[in-house]
Amino acid sequence: MIGNKRKNGILGTKKSLLMLGLACSLLFTACSSNSEPNASGGTNTDTGASKERVTLKVEVFDRGNSPVGSTITDNYLTNYIQENFGEPNNIDLEYVPVPRSEEVEKLNVLMASGSNVPDIVFTYDPNTFNRYAKQGGLTDVGPLLDEHAPNLKAFLGDEVLGYGQYQGTQFAVPAKRSNVGKYASFIRQDWLDKLNMPVPQTTEELYETLKAFKEKDPGATGGQVIPMGMTIASAQYEPLLWSFIKPLTDEQKYTLTQQLGSNDYPTLLPGFKDALQFMNKLYNEGLISKDFGLDKDKKKLGEDVATGKVGFYSEDDINPFYENGSYDTLQKNVPGALLHSVDVFTNEEGKHAKPMYAPNGLYIMIPKSSERAVEAIKYLEWMATGDNLFNLQNGIEGENYTMVDDIPVVVENPTEEALNRLYNGGDMIIISNGKQLGSMELNLKARAMQMPAKFKDQVEAAQVIANTDVIPPVLMDRPIEAQTKYGTTLLDKFNEMIVKTTMAKPDQFESVYETMLKDYMASGGQAILDERTAVYKEMQAK
Amino acid sequence: MASSPHLNRLHKEETAVSWNAYFRRYWQLYALLVLPLIYFIIFKYGPMYGIIIAFKDFNFFQGIVGSEWIGFEAFKEVFGMRDFYLTLRNTLMLNFLDLLVSFPAPLILAIMLYEMKVQWFKKLSQTVLYIPHFISWVIIGGIVYQVFGTQSGMINNVITSIGFDAIPFLTDKNDWLATYLLVGVWQSAGWGTIIYLAALTGINKELFEAAGIDGAGRLKRIWHITLPGLKSTIVVLLIINLGHMISIGFERPYVIGNLAVREYSDVLSTFVYRIGLQSGQYTLATVVGLFQAVVGLVFVLGANYTSKKLTDEGIM
Numbered sequence: 069m070i071g072n073k074r075k076n077g078i079l080g081t082k083k084s085l086l087m088l089g090l091a092c093s094l095l096f097t098a099c100s101s102n103s104e105p106n107a108s109g110g111t112n113t114d115t116g117a118s119k120e121r122v123t124l125k126v127e128v129f130d131r132g133n134s135p136v137g138s139t140i141t142d143n144y145l146t147n148y149i150q151e152n153f154g155e156p157n158n159i160d161l162e163y164v165p166v167p168r169s170e171e172v173e174k175l176n177v178l179m180a181s182g183s184n185v186p187d188i189v190f191t192y193d194p195n196t197f198n199r200y201a202k203q204g205g206l207t208d209v210g211p212l213l214d215e216h217a218p219n220l221k222a223f224l225g226d227e228v229l230g231y232g233q234y235q236g237t238q239f240a241v242p243a244k245r246s247n248v249g250k251y252a253s254f255i256r257q258d259w260l261d262k263l264n265m266p267v268p269q270t271t272e273e274l275y276e277t278l279k280a281f282k283e284k285d286p287g288a289t290g291g292q293v294i295p296m297g298m299t300i301a302s303a304q305y306e307p308l309l310w311s312f313i314k315p316l317t318d319e320q321k322y323t324l325t326q327q328l329g330s331n332d333y334p335t336l337l338p339g340f341k342d343a344l345q346f347m348n349k350l351y352n353e354g355l356i357s358k359d360f361g362l363d364k365d366k367k368k369l370g371e372d373v374a375t376g377k378v379g380f381y382s383e384d385d386i387n388p389f390y391e392n393g394s395y396d397t398l399q400k401n402v403p404g405a406l407l408h409s410v411d412v413f414t415n416e417e418g419k420h421a422k423p424m425y426a427p428n429g430l431y432i433m434i435p436k437s438s439e440r441a442v443e444a445i446k447y448l449e450w451m452a453t454g455d456n457l458f459n460l461q462n463g464i465e466g467e468n469y470t471m472v473d474d475i476p477v478v479v480e481n482p483t484e485e486a487l488n489r490l491y492n493g494g495d496m497i498i499i500s501n502g503k504q505l506g507s508m509e510l511n512l513k514a515r516a517m518q519m520p521a522k523f524k525d526q527v528e529a530a531q532v533i534a535n536t537d538v539i540p541p542v543l544m545d546r547p548i549e550a551q552t553k554y555g556t557t558l559l560d561k562f563n564e565m566i567v568k569t570t571m572a573k574p575d576q577f578e579s580v581y582e583t584m585l586k587d588y589m590a591s592g593g594q595a596i597l598d599e600r601t602a603v604y605k606e607m608q609a610k
Numbered sequence: 611m612a613s614s615p616h617l618n619r620l621h622k623e624e625t626a627v628s629w630n631a632y633f634r635r636y637w638q639l640y641a642l643l644v645l646p647l648i649y650f651i652i653f654k655y656g657p658m659y660g661i662i663i664a665f666k667d668f669n670f671f672q673g674i675v676g677s678e679w680i681g682f683e684a685f686k687e688v689f690g691m692r693d694f695y696l697t698l699r700n701t702l703m704l705n706f707l708d709l710l711v712s713f714p715a716p717l718i719l720a721i722m723l724y725e726m727k728v729q730w731f732k733k734l735s736q737t738v739l740y741i742p743h744f745i746s747w748v749i750i751g752g753i754v755y756q757v758f759g760t761q762s763g764m765i766n767n768v769i770t771s772i773g774f775d776a777i778p779f780l781t782d783k784n785d786w787l788a789t790y791l792l793v794g795v796w797q798s799a800g801w802g803t804i805i806y807l808a809a810l811t812g813i814n815k816e817l818f819e820a821a822g823i824d825g826a827g828r829l830k831r832i833w834h835i836t837l838p839g840l841k842s843t844i845v846v847l848l849i850i851n852l853g854h855m856i857s858i859g860f861e862r863p864y865v866i867g868n869l870a871v872r873e874y875s876d877v878l879s880t881f882v883y884r885i886g887l888q889s890g891q892y893t894l895a896t897v898v899g900l901f902q903a904v905v906g907l908v909f910v911l912g913a914n915y916t917s918k919k920l921t922d923e924g925i926m
Contacts, residue, residue, distance in 0.1 A: 173887060180670035199890055205671035292762070300869060358761040361781060361870040368755075436671070556889040557693070560869070567869040571781065590692055 123160045124443045125186040127175075129495040130165035135488040140165045144489040145460065145496045153450045159443055168495075172196050179205060179435060187438040188447065190243075190430040190498055194231075194330050195555050197431040198547045201234035207434040207441045210238035216442060217449035220499065224452075231428040235546045241448055242428035246502030246511040249534025251307045251422050253382040253413070257406035259286040270414040271311060271346075274380065278355045281379040287402070289377050297372060297381030298347075298356040299363040300563050302331060305347075307382040307422045309334055309566075310539060311413035312343035322604040325542045326596050327551050328559040332423065332541050335562055335588060336597065339416075341581060347570040348577050361567035370394050376402035380412075385534035386515070389523040396520070409530040424538035429501030451499050460497045461504070463489045475505065475514050545607050550599045554592025561588045664896040684893045694898070697881040700874055701858045704790070709851055711791045716802025717844065721836055723803060724810050725828065739800025750797060751865035755780070758789055781870040790866055790875070797862075805847070806840060813839040845923040853910035856902050878902060 130140045138144070141163040154161050164186040166174045172193055178185055179200065191197060200206050209232075213221055221229070224244050232240035260267060260277070263286050268274040278295035280286075285293045298304050313334050316324075324336040334340045350356045363369055372378045373388070374397035388395045388407060395407045411420045432448065434441045451457055462469050462476045467486040469476035479486070494501075503514050512531050519527045565584040572580040589597075633640070659674075664684055666677040688694050719739065726732040742750075757764045758779035766776040779789045813835065821831050860879040867875025878898060886895025918924040 172890075176670065176890065180673075196890070200671075203669045203671050294761070358776070358778075359755075359759050359763075359781070362755060362759070362868045553889065553891065556884055560872075560884065564869045564872050571870060587692065 121158045121160060122440060122443060123162050124154075124188070124440050124447060125162045125164055125184075126188040126444075126447070127166055127178075127186040127190060128163045128492075129168040129171065131168045131492075131495070133491060135484075135491060138488060138491075140492065143492060145492060148460070149496070152456070153447060157443070157446065159447075161447075185435045185437055187434060187440040187444045188432060188498075189435060190432045192330065192430055194431065194547075195552045197232075197240055197433065198234060198549075198552045200433060201237075201239040202547075202549075202552075205436050206234075206239040207436050207438060208237050208239060209241060209434060209441070209445060212441060212445040213238065213241070216445045217452070219454075220445075220449045220452040222452075223457075223499070223504075228428050230543065231426060232431060240431040240433045241445075241499070243430040243432060243499050243501050244504070245425055245427055245429050246500060246504050247508070247515060247531075248425040248427055249385055249512075249531060249538065250424050251303055251382055252385040252409050252530040252533040253307060253380065253411065254388055254407050254530075255380045255410045255412075256287065256376075256378075257408040258404055259379055261406075262286040267408070267410055268412050271412065274412045275350075275355075278350070278380065279353070282353075282355055287376050287379070292377050293379065294357045294372055294377050295355045295379045296350060297369045297378035298350075298360040299366050299369045300361055300567060301364060301366050303366070303384050303387070304360075304369065304382055305566060306331075307413050308347070309340065309343045310421050310423055311415045312339045312346065313337045313421070314339040314416055319604065321542055322544065322607070323597065323601045325600070326558065326593065327542070327548065328555045328562065330426065332539075333559075333562055335565070335585075335593065344566065344569040344581060345577065347566065348572060348574060351570045352574055356570075361571065373407075374398050374401060376405055382413075385409075385530040386519060386527050389519050389527050389530070391520050395523065395526075407526070409526050409533055411533040411536060419537040420533070421537050421539055422534075424535070424540060426541045426543075430498055432498055448499055451497065457497065457500065457504060461490075461493055461500070475510060475517065476503075477517055544600065544603050546603060548596060548599050548603065550592060550595035554595065558588065558592050558596075561591055561593075661896065661900055663892055664900050666893065668893045668896075670892075680893075684897045688894055688897045688901070693876070693881055696873070697876050697878045700863075701856060701877045701879075703874070704863065704877060705855045705858060707787070707791055708794055709855075712794050712798060712802075713848070713851060715795045715799040717806055717840070719799055720803040720806035720810065721832055723807065724836070725832075736800070736803070739803065741800070742797045743801035745797070747797075747861035747865045750793065754789065754793055754866055780866075780868060783871045783874045786867075786871040787874060790863075793866060794862065806843060809840050809843040810836065841921070842923050845917050845921055846925055849910065849913045849917055849925055852913040853906055855909050856905040 128140055134140050134143065146161065146163060150161050153159070164178075164184075166178070171191060175189060175191055175196065178189070213229075220241070224242065228242050228244045229238065232238055232242040234240075255267065255277075257267075259281060263280055263284055265277060265280060266273075268277045281293060281295040285291070287293060314337070316337065320337065324338075326333045326335050334343075347356075351358075351360075357363070357368070357372070359368065366383075369378070369381065373381065373394040376398055387393070390396070398405050398407060413420060413422070415421045434444050438444065451460065458476075463486060465471070465476075467479065468482060468489060469478055471477070503511060505511050505514055512535075516524060516527045516531060561584075565581075565588060568584055569577060569581050663674060663677075665679060665681060666674065667680045667683075668674070668677045723732055723736060726735070745753075755763070758766075760766055760776050760778045760781060763779070765779070770776050777785060779785050817835050818831055821835060826834065856878070858877045858879050860883060863875050863877045864880050864883070867880070882895045882898050885891045885898075914924045
């Protein structure tokens with residue numbers, strides 16, 4: 069077998085060399101032609117073209133959940149938009165599907181291909197946005213917004229728009245979030261009742277409660293009790309970590325915070341070490357799951373909550389309350405189980421400090437090579453105009469929703485047709501994350517009404533908690549290049565640091581912490597710190 | 611393929627005849643060769659063009675050609691990264707241990723299967739041994755978690771219920787190493803027997819009979835007949851394995867590894883994934899890939915050279 073291969077090789081040498089050369093030259097020409105359209109790209113203000121019928125290509129997330137009769141590129145919403153926006157403006161809309169789970173990878177490929185790039189693309193990842201902006205691949209939408217999009221600008225507001233700027237230039241239209249609350253905590257009220265204990269109000273009280281859960285095992289789990297559910301996902305550890313952070317001066321806030329991906333991380337903030345020390349104590353006393361470092365996707369946690377092993381945990385505010393979610397399943401598994409929303413972790417000032425979402429969602433971008441930048445902005449402007457947003461998000465009155473106290477309430481048992489109308493709403497209405505009803509209060513109310521009625525009280529409580537004492541993200545004057553570069557690596561290091569320091573023997577905590585911090589700083593943490601310090605000085609000098 | 615010697619002979623005889631006549635006669639054979647050639651050119655040689663990304667500050671709005679040359683800047687950066695050395699060490703360590711543990715496993719298993727006389731049991735064992743090969747690593751990862759978990763893994767449930775301390779199979783680096791290696795054996799050993807079993811069928815049965823008559827026991831027969839019969843196969847596989855010393859599959863370390871044991875589980879392939887695909891630093895990722903390829907080539911050539919010197923067997 070192997071000997072034969074060699075002979076083939078000799079016979080084919082001349083030919084393969086020839087073809088190799090041919091292939092290379094083909095590749096070269098293919099790739100060099102790639103870069104040409106960019107040269108002719110640039111801003112395009114060819115308004116005279118509006119008479120001619122043009123095609124506008126828009127990216128859309130494909131979650132593979134299209135109902136029978138619809139596809140992600142041909143459904144109620146695409147037709148609605150074509151009819152109400154496309155036809156009057158002489159535009160054909162074409163949707164370009166991108167799988168949700170690999171949006172960044174696929175988008176990179178699309179952008180690099182040069183041809184067939186959609187006119188509207190988007191991502192949740194600020195690093196990707198910064199990279200595109202830095203490499204000069206995006207259209208400056210500032211003048212276009214001023215000229216064509218008064219409603220959109222009013223809808224988003226200056227704060228949200230600020231997130232779409234790169235070094236002072238508006239390279240993206242950020243979507244607006246309808247709700248910025250992130251986390252709440254949950255406790256087994258029936259366990260507390262059984263032990264005759266009050267709801268813990270502070271971190272110290274929580275510690276005592278957890279110890280009682282462990283010793284007395286009120287859930288009769290037979291030694292399997294996990295007093296505090298923990299994972300290596302941010303929803304579980306962030307509320308705990310941030311409650312240990314000391315009050316910060318402005319300078320500390322701007323220079324010592326490390327933004328990795330879309331979240332701010334407290335690696336260098338005063339108090340962070342105390343938080344790790346507390347985690348270490350909890351772990352070594354058997355108060356958190358031994359395998360928390362393996363649970364990146366919260367699957368094990370969800371399982372443990374639903375089977376009644378977990379006494380207390382933090383999570384995205386309304387996450388436990390979905391139909392057939394962890395609370396629903398818990399009640400089926402353990403009759404009489406009660407899961408209550410609580411706000412426990414307390415910082416030095418007695419506040420329940422916890423992070424919140426940035427007010428923006430998606431970064432919507434127009435590639436520089438696009439010749440339909442004006443139409444793209446008009447598309448977004450149309451969404452923000454009049455009733456359009458409301459109609460797109462809520463469907464048809466009577467069939468999809470009825471109005472109760474200014475809130476569109478989803479019709480119970482809607483027809484199949486009505487249900488299928490909005491399955492892709494979240495991904496089509498790109499200018500907003502979540503339902504927009506004009507005010508945060510109404511938004512939250514509407515959000516609670518989408519949840520199962522039996523959990524209404526706890527959902528509302530969780531939403532209030534999620535919006536209490538929130539720590540806003542720190543926005544720098546210009547993007548920190550080191551963050552774009554090292555963000556992913558450092559996020560891994562940060563998580564590793566939590567896992568290693570938590571799992572260390574108490575007497576080894578100090579040395580493990582030192583080693584991990586050194587590694588973190590050497591892998592880009594120092595570079596971020598230096599750059600942020602420099603930018604802060606610039607900001608002060610202004 | 612069997613006609614190659616034939617072709618060579620003809621070639622010599624017909625040197626006077628024009629290339630045209632020769633080609634007209636044997637063009638089908640060449641035509642057959644075209645498909646694999648095209649495959650190699652498009653999928654194996656074509657992408658090599660991308661190597662120049664390693665020497666450019668790659669900006670994908672400008673394409674490969676349009677990006678600026680930066681010489682060996684990226685190499686300097688990669689060779690200055692701590693994680694590069696850590697992942698390089700881990701790659702070599704995991705591969706070397708794998709070679710020690712996973713390489714002999716299919717050989718031993720194949721000999722055991724070969725010695726089995728009850729046919730139906732032999733067939734059944736083979737099938738059972740092959741199955742793990744067809745399970746994706748993602749699923750194996752899930753199984754490993756369920757079986758070896760510290761808090762609620764099956765094995766640790768048994769250990770703790772009889773009063774011992776749970777063993778952190780997945781979260782202590784040394785225990786993890788053992789888990790990693792054994793899972794690898796479980797997954798690949800059965801499938802690996804195929805090539806040995808094929809080679810074993812080539813051994814003349816009369817040799818065994820003659821040895822039996824001469825009074826050689828089972829172990830003696832294995833030592834003096836079976837193993838020498840497998841020698842060339844073992845050498846070839848060993849060379850191929852050595853060539854892969856520096857490269858490592860992505861899925862197994864990524865799926866079985868975790869943050870608590872990153873010190874051992876982070877390897878070059880996960881490193882490339884992190885800096886390349888996740889952080890979009892294609893230049894750095896290409897540098898690491900190129901480095902792996904060059905070192906891999908050195909390993910293969912070295913192993914081949916040594917093997918030729920020692921045993922006269924080689925792949926080139």
